[in-house]
Amino acid sequence: MAYQRSALMQERLAENRERILRAARTLVAQGGFRDASINAVAAAAGLSTGALYRYFPSKADLFVEVLTEAVRRECAILREIIAKPGTADQRLRAAVESFARRALEGPHLAYAFIAEPIDPEVDAARILCRQEFSDVFKTVLGQGVASGEFPPQSVDVAAACIVGAFTEALVRPVAPTTPRSKDEKLVTAIVDFCARAVAGIPVAPAKQPKRQRV
Amino acid sequence: MAYQRSALMQERLAENRERILRAARTLVAQGGFRDASINAVAAAAGLSTGALYRYFPSKADLFVEVLTEAVRRECAILREIIAKPGTADQRLRAAVESFARRALEGPHLAYAFIAEPIDPEVDAARILCRQEFSDVFKTVLGQGVASGEFPPQSVDVAAACIVGAFTEALVRPVAPTTPRSKDEKLVTAIVDFCARAVAGIPVAPAKQPKRQRV
DNA sequence: TCACAAATTTAACCAGGATTCATTTTATAC
DNA sequence: GTATAAAATGAATCCTGGTTAAATTTGTGA
Secondary structure: OOOOOOHHHHHHHHHHHHHHHHHHHHHHHHHOHHHOOHHHHHHHOOOOHHHHHHHOOOHHHHHHHHHHHHHHHHHHHHHHHHHOOOOHHHHHHHHHHHHHHHHHHOHHHHHHHHOOOOOHHHHHHHHHHHHHHHHHHHHHHHHHHHHOOOOOOOHHHHHHHHHHHHHHHHHHHHOOOOOHHHHHHHHHHHHHHHHHHHHOOOOOOOOOOOOOOO | OOOOOOHHHHHHHHHHHHHHHHHHHHHHHHHOHHHOOHHHHHHHHOOOHHHHHHHOOOHHHHHHHHHHHHHHHHHHHHHHHHHOOOOHHHHHHHHHHHHHHHHHHOHHHHHHHHOOOOOHHHHHHHHHHHHHHHHHHHHHHHHHHHHOOOOOOOHHHHHHHHHHHHHHHHHHHHOOOOOHHHHHHHHHHHHHHHHHHHHOOOOOOOOOOOOOOO
16 A cells, blocks of 8 residues: 655645644733643634644643653743843843843743642643753853852852743733733833842943952 | 539640640641541540530631631741841841741641631631731832842732642642642742842842942 | 545534532521 | 521533544545
């Protein structure tokens, strides 16, 4: 027999798979995992529930992939930002700002990826993803502490605090959706908070710090 | 007719109600809302499932009460702490430390009260509770900013960040339960992080800051 | 065009957990 | 002690949402 799928067909299948992942991500971004039932995802992807199971063996598998994929992208962006030249303070600010700005696009998404529980299997994957996030922030923090730009501190805890701080600050206004105009101020306030927290900079939000403390 | 419950009986009923609330809180503290099914709560309280519905009209109602009650207590403690004399820095540190220390007793509880979703009705109640938490922290922050002890900042965002920071830092280790010996360092690191974040204090974790900046 | 493999649909199926209700037990009033 | 109201039980019911599978459609190779 040696049954062979035509290139066109293969592409269509791959497209379906992508559509499912996209639909799942969109639904999570809009209403969290709660609104992302298999039925809803399938419908949003333009497929039947049954068809979805030809692409993903279970709901958990689907969302593990959605999660890791999104985190992979996010971390790549952040790593790129902190690899650029500049002080640790500048790079940390840039990373937090970028992260926060993207999270504002879909607050539920950020929340779901960091905290919202669904399934023990997915939760397990989340722990690994968080580790990846944390590592990115730890890198800058470690550099800043090593160079004396930041005071000595627990970089592990600080990294977690940064993630938590801006998650809470961004995600809370999910219920009464805040006007888009306030976003800028919110981002600035969060960035400043985190920067002060790790650097101990009294005022000067957006200025170049440059001083080296030991 | 005029059926009248004896004092003894009334007391027993009130005790049952209390027992249910206590059981629910304990179960949430141990394993989050996920482990706090109506059956489990009833069993833990030494009652049948049916009986529980004589005391609470629905699961949502029960947990709304558990939530608001716990938050009420917590806020009372915090308000007391920040009403004591001392610098804003000292009082903020004391409040965060107290909060963190109690959260470590039952990390799931803290998490469940701040983030874990169960039911739209409960989530709505949570928003009000968070407001209350936030208000407590805002009080100290506002005082510190007004007196010039803290640099100017968005006290709303900073309050949210504080809650988020230590939630994330405390709750994350829920999966692989960290050794109790590390708790002290963790609490210290979190307190320092928050203190630096609002005050911009470079080093000096537990010392008296006292300097007034304008 | 026919035979067969793969994909898809649709309609059950099933599990877990909240809620209800007929029945039993316990408390109160006379 | 008896009758009645309240409380408690625990099994039955219902609902939600993930999963499966028989039947159907579509694609592939001769």
